[in-house]
Amino acid sequence: MKVKSLDRSPSLPEEIVASLTSALHAGELRPGDRLPSEQALANEFGVARTVVREAISQLKYDGVVQSRVGVGAFIAQPQERTAFRISPACFQKRKELLKLLRLRNGVVIEFAADAALARSKRDIARMEAILKEMREAIADSEHGAERHFEAERQLIHVIAKMADNEHALNFIVMIDGQIAEKLRSVAVKNTKATELAAVAIEEQARLVEAIKHGDPVAARDKARKHYDNAARRLADRADLADV
Amino acid sequence: MKVKSLDRSPSLPEEIVASLTSALHAGELRPGDRLPSEQALANEFGVARTVVREAISQLKYDGVVQSRVGVGAFIAQPQERTAFRISPACFQKRKELLKLLRLRNGVVIEFAADAALARSKRDIARMEAILKEMREAIADSEHGAERHFEAERQLIHVIAKMADNEHALNFIVMIDGQIAEKLRSVAVKNTKATELAAVAIEEQARLVEAIKHGDPVAARDKARKHYDNAARRLADRADLADV
DNA sequence: AATATCAGGTTGTCAGACAACTGGTGACCA
DNA sequence: TGGTCACCAGTTGTCTGACAACCTGATATT
Numbered sequence A, B: 001m002k003v004k005s006l007d008r009s010p011s012l013p014e015e016i017v018a019s020l021t022s023a024l025h026a027g028e029l030r031p032g033d034r035l036p037s038e039q040a041l042a043n044e045f046g047v048a049r050t051v052v053r054e055a056i057s058q059l060k061y062d063g064v065v066q067s068r069v070g071v072g073a074f075i076a077q078p079q080e081r082t083a084f085r086i087s088p089a090c091f092q093k094r095k096e097l098l099k100l101l102r103l104r105n106g107v108v109i110e111f112a113a114d115a116a117l118a119r120s121k122r123d124i125a126r127m128e129a130i131l132k133e134m135r136e137a138i139a140d141s142e143h144g145a146e147r148h149f150e151a152e153r154q155l156i157h158v159i160a161k162m163a164d165n166e167h168a169l170n171f172i173v174m175i176d177g178q179i180a181e182k183l184r185s186v187a188v189k190n191t192k193a194t195e196l197a198a199v200a201i202e203e204q205a206r207l208v209e210a211i212k213h214g215d216p217v218a219a220r221d222k223a224r225k226h227y228d229n230a231a232r233r234l235a236d237r238a239d240l241a242d243v
Numbered sequence C: 001a002a003t004a005t006c007a008g009g010t011t012g013t014c015a016g017a018c019a020a021c022t023g024g025t026g027a028c029c030a
Numbered sequence D: 001t002g003g004t005c006a007c008c009a010g011t012t013g014t015c016t017g018a019c020a021a022c023c024t025g026a027t028a029t030t
Helices: A012-025 A038-045 A049-061 A094-117 A121-139 A144-162 A166-188 A193-212 A216-236 B012-025 B038-045 B049-061 B094-118 B121-139 B144-162 B166-188 B193-212 B216-236
Strands: A065-068 A072-075 A083-085 B065-068 B072-075 B083-085
Touching (some): A144 A193, A166 A216, B049 B065, B094 B144, B094 B193, B144 B193
Antiparallel strands (some): B065 B072
């Protein structure tokens, strides 16, 4: 029905980028090193120069390489990078996934305090609607787990939006979007939903309450309690696949 | 001497990326919209199709657009993005810079606690050497401010490294590298160094102490005190240029 | 010995071509 | 009339070859 044909034959530039970044990650390419010329890479990979150029242009976009006309392309210093990127490889290992989750949670926790300071009535109404949706989801034996999962995400997004820092918002949305895709199936499957969800909802209700009261310290505290617990509950689950 | 010829004539693909992203940021392009065909864009911008392709390949790399053979290229949903990027435009406004600083500080504060849990003797020695460098820098009337600035950055990097989360480390190094370039001149110029620096060093010494004792709560607390204060001191400075 | 010139290599850009693929149109047929 | 199918124009992905601008190092010249 929804097989969706996950062919995904990776494009040539993608493969070259992957090859170069893995070489970089493996230490075969180090900051300051000069890349082979575009023509040489094209020959090596058996593709046209345009393909190599597209690959290198992506690396340049991230500040991972810098090129000088007439000279060549060079691996830049780590501090020169202009993008934080999540590669598919990050999700291969369970550990990596949990570390990304930790990073997302850390930012959310920190900015929950800012949210408490900048809250508006609209925001509060929004959050309470989300809590209501969570509570209703418990009764939904069919899609309840999925609804709860999505509601949790929405709460995070609302908090991030409240904090009045678009960079933090972008960051949270980006990470969350990436890990959510991987976590959804785990969160939905095999969930002995109700009792765990009830605890989680209580935690989040306290967080919302703190934000509502405009108490940044309490908001941070409640946020930490919930998101640390949520991460622990997830880590304890045996069915979080490790490839 | 070190003028270094900042010519920086932006490349054609760069300009097109900038044009498209600004159109996207301005709401002229919205998620789900279809981009003009590569040939149409090439005509519009007066460049070759290869240039347009390099630009779009960069956008695809970030998950900002997705393309399908035979159909076209489309603006993706925000949750689809795979990269958090700092564009040069972020530094034009003083406010943006402070928000980026807030984001960096938030992550550092949060992971200072993790650092306290995962500290090693090597790390502690490293941190104490950095504190020593800061204290010595006070006496250096010529390069003291710059030395202090760099030492503060190194302390952040060491803490990030300690926390055993390479994603957080990457993120901090990236953001810090970007804002440092913009802050260094401000931090160094017109610094009535000694008295402010002494306060900052004391704050950081307490942070190091907390990490040394393996106390995550104290580490987080001290980190928050220092980095919030540092941000406030910076924001209070009148010479932080606003373009 | 110091300087000017040149040749080769490298990146940036251009132009044109073709394959694979998609969506819709219109012809054809039952 | 209604459904099926071949076809066509448009699009992306890739390839090829070319040239300009530029840099480096070697060579020739003074």
